[in-house]
Amino acid sequence: MNIREVAAKAGYGVGTVSRVINGQANVSEQARSRILAVVEACGYEPNSNARYLKRREHTPVAAFVMGTSNRLFSDILASIQARLEASGEELVVTYLDDDAQEVAAAIAYQQARRPKGMLFLGGERTYFREAFDQIEVPSVLITNSAAGLGFANLSSVTIDNEAAAAEVIDYLWSRGHRRIGLLGGSNAPEQTAGMRLKGAEQALRDRNAPFDAARDYEPCRFSEQDGYTALIRLLDRAPDITAVFALGDVIAFGALRAAVDRGLAVPRDLSLVGFDGTALAQFSIPRITTVRQDTEALAQQSVELLRSLMDAGGEAAHTLVPYELIAQETVCAR
Amino acid sequence: MNIREVAAKAGYGVGTVSRVINGQANVSEQARSRILAVVEACGYEPNSNARYLKRREHTPVAAFVMGTSNRLFSDILASIQARLEASGEELVVTYLDDDAQEVAAAIAYQQARRPKGMLFLGGERTYFREAFDQIEVPSVLITNSAAGLGFANLSSVTIDNEAAAAEVIDYLWSRGHRRIGLLGGSNAPEQTAGMRLKGAEQALRDRNAPFDAARDYEPCRFSEQDGYTALIRLLDRAPDITAVFALGDVIAFGALRAAVDRGLAVPRDLSLVGFDGTALAQFSIPRITTVRQDTEALAQQSVELLRSLMDAGGEAAHTLVPYELIAQETVCAR
DNA sequence: CCTGTATATGGAAACGGTTCCATTGAAGTG
DNA sequence: CACTTCAATGGAACCGTTTCCATATACAGG
Numbered sequence A, B: 001m002n003i004r005e006v007a008a009k010a011g012y013g014v015g016t017v018s019r020v021i022n023g024q025a026n027v028s029e030q031a032r033s034r035i036l037a038v039v040e041a042c043g044y045e046p047n048s049n050a051r052y053l054k055r056r057e058h059t060p061v062a063a064f065v066m067g068t069s070n071r072l073f074s075d076i077l078a079s080i081q082a083r084l085e086a087s088g089e090e091l092v093v094t095y096l097d098d099d100a101q102e103v104a105a106a107i108a109y110q111q112a113r114r115p116k117g118m119l120f121l122g123g124e125r126t127y128f129r130e131a132f133d134q135i136e137v138p139s140v141l142i143t144n145s146a147a148g149l150g151f152a153n154l155s156s157v158t159i160d161n162e163a164a165a166a167e168v169i170d171y172l173w174s175r176g177h178r179r180i181g182l183l184g185g186s187n188a189p190e191q192t193a194g195m196r197l198k199g200a201e202q203a204l205r206d207r208n209a210p211f212d213a214a215r216d217y218e219p220c221r222f223s224e225q226d227g228y229t230a231l232i233r234l235l236d237r238a239p240d241i242t243a244v245f246a247l248g249d250v251i252a253f254g255a256l257r258a259a260v261d262r263g264l265a266v267p268r269d270l271s272l273v274g275f276d277g278t279a280l281a282q283f284s285i286p287r288i289t290t291v292r293q294d295t296e297a298l299a300q301q302s303v304e305l306l307r308s309l310m311d312a313g314g315e316a317a318h319t320l321v322p323y324e325l326i327a328q329e330t331v332c333a334r
Numbered sequence C: 001c002c003t004g005t006a007t008a009t010g011g012a013a014a015c016g017g018t019t020c021c022a023t024t025g026a027a028g029t030g
Numbered sequence D: 001c002a003c004t005t006c007a008a009t010g011g012a013a014c015c016g017t018t019t020c021c022a023t024a025t026a027c028a029g030g
Helices: A002-009 A014-021 A029-042 A050-057 A071-086 A102-110 A128-133 A159-175 A192-206 A224-235 A247-260 A280-282 A295-312 B005-012 B014-021 B029-042 B048-055 B071-086 B100-112 B129-135 B159-174 B192-204 B225-237 B249-261 B277-283 B295-312
Strands: A061-066 A093-097 A116-120 A139-142 A154-158 A178-181 A243-248 A269-274 A289-291 A319-320 A323-326 B062-064 B090-096 B117-119 B139-142 B154-158 B181-182 B241-244 B272-275 B291-293 B318-320 B324-326
Touching: A002 A014, A002 A102, A014 A029, A061 A071, A061 B117, A071 A093, A071 A247, A071 A295, A093 A102, A093 B071, A102 A116, A102 A128, A102 B295, A139 A280, A154 A295, A159 A178, A159 A192, A159 A243, A159 A269, A159 A289, A178 A192, A178 A224, A224 A243, A224 A247, A224 B192, A224 B249, A224 B277, A243 A247, A243 B129, A247 A269, A247 A280, A247 B277, A247 B318, A280 B192, A280 B249, B005 B014, B014 B029, B014 B139, B062 B071, B062 B100, B071 B090, B071 B117, B071 B249, B071 B295, B090 B100, B100 B117, B100 B129, B100 B139, B100 B249, B139 B295, B154 B295, B159 B181, B159 B192, B159 B241, B159 B272, B159 B291, B159 B324, B181 B192, B181 B225, B181 B249, B225 B241, B225 B249, B249 B272, B249 B277
Parallel strands: A061 A093, A061 A116, A116 A139, A139 A154, A154 A319, A178 A243, A243 A269, B062 B090, B062 B117, B117 B139, B139 B154, B154 B318, B181 B241, B241 B272
Antiparallel strands: A289 A323, B291 B324
8 A cells, every 4th residue: 555546545646645644734624534534444654664765864763772781771761762652753772782893883883874863871981982973963862971072963961970979979978988989880081970980089089088099999881790890899909998889770789799798788887879769779678879860851851852953953952850869778877 | 875876986887786785696706896895985875765665675673672670671682682783684672561552552553664573572461462463574472472372473482481480389399388479470371471370370289289379379560669569468468478489580679678678588587589580680689599581592592583484484483492490599498 | 600598787667755846726906 | 807826736756775677798519
């Protein structure tokens, strides 16, 4: 069933049918209803390839997810998907390891099909600047800030990671912790973990805390296994820390396990704070004190922003959404 | 840049260029290398819409994920994605709640674009039979068996859920547990949880265990929150159970939290077994005894099966992959 | 040298939409 | 009534591929 058959059945020309389908003006009420009746009866669906070919648009919105382990991203993604679908847009998702070559190749691959827009969830490496150089369509980084990157096509929707991290340090400090370890992310300064790191370090410096990044900070990827290994390494190097701030819940979850395996009771022997506010923190034993990111708000803002960029164009924008420190069971006073 | 420009630049006709790009025979070595050089130099990428339009194929493989909370699915999905990409295929992922209307609509929507094939991850409801009625392209259920459904287009790749569940019961029984509660899934008999339920019930009956489904089984969705609530309800009803078999790790994770909140020590007061072998079970405190599904094998078999169905057609097939009971820390002897 | 077969190539047609231009008829205007 | 304007419509051309058919060239066998 194609548009010419529909036109023949309805007794109109293909042009009129096309106008009806796309809701354009200059169609009589009679033509509209007659054509819609035929469309309905035949279950006709326009061929999206032909449509996109002619419109010279391409594949739908492309999303890239860096790292599969991060529950936060599944939650956000599901919400984004629902929102796009509500307005009849498709989403093509690519899962990636946080690896330079792979990311660059995937972006190139997707962009060759000229998507209307792209979304990026997560990613921590410094290669970002380079991989992003090739981006030509409106794109939104989610949970990663693009504010400092200065690309005209790169918008972002995040929480204020720096402030949130400072708040975590403030919280730990007020509970008497002085020697605080940091866990997770890379040292790519513009990316999510980098911002959290920066906020935390600054807060520690502001209080003249004895913080030495080389000793008290252990970078790692966002997965339970990496969090586990990282805490072991951190404790070997800095056994006198009384609290650990893990820059993500998955990391904190792995670290919690590592602490217990080392015979440390949490929070009695070691306090722990996570980040993201996922189910992991909410249901683990003990419940992990964390910073909740509003996944719904992140999804909503991203979609809204991307749509306005795709439809109307305009400058890249950088939106902040609220966060909230959730005090649970993995921090105690010293 | 389109194929005609490439042809002109290389000094050949469009037919030859097309043959080169698609790796077909009857092209001279000289033509091939000359054309490939031009393609390389211009960064030419075939327009996928035009290609699909002409080939009368449509959108790429469509995947449906029921429920966002299941970590198992993220893992499998990432692996599938990588495998499809390796052979130049795209994957369009739709996340869905496990809700009848939504699922039916999403299938209809995707199928209207005539994908080459479809993949389904999870899903527990009885509506499946009806929603699947409309499926016209080769499709593979992953972790859900389609063997009993009898649809010609519906293949499946799963573990033997019935046997695995029986093995869990066997394990608990051998540790002295007689009153065993079951948690999770719906009572849709053909679906994943249904098969596990059936296997577990049968194993209990085989041993003349005092199992009463109405009392000792509490259905729930695959999320931590649902697992939490479900265990509370189960314990209210059947406080004398000594072990709980949760039909998924997310459920077990939530249930573990619920047990602790009720003041029950796991495993001393209550033993717990999960299912899936995700990071949740591996890192939780205590580590949850579970059945590991080989996500790589599931992904590999699914892709292989789907590809052969898409390329060569043929009968629906039902593949089993191995599983493994992993005894960890949430079961103790009675 | 002629014919037959295999290989290499060019190019038109077709896939199913959208869009633009031409045409028609009706309504509005002086 | 002649002339303009405008809404409604039809249909050809085009988007960028693939594919099929026609043609050209090479080479083998008789």
